[in-house]
Amino acid sequence: MTTSAARLDLRLNARDKDRIGRAAALRGMPVAAFVRETALREAEATIARPPKARTGSLAARLRGRATARMSTEDIMRLTRGT
Secondary structure, three states, X not given: OOOOOOOOOOOOOHHHHHHHHXXXXXXXXXXXXXXXHHHHHHHHHHHHOOXXXXXXXXXXXXXOOOOOOOOHHHHHHHHHOO
């Protein structure tokens, strides 16, 4: 049985690319293997606990609840739908 490989291209700024390269080197891995392993681990975690579905628009969720005296934390809680 042959396995076909699909390609994934990614554009990064130089700073991000350097950070990923340093992290891969600290793990003693090639950059491609590090990115693949990290992305797959995050994908599995996301699939295992998908984000809560949001209903309605942001404006609808905030209507009647947002005030000028709300803290940043309160506003973030409202925008996340929690």
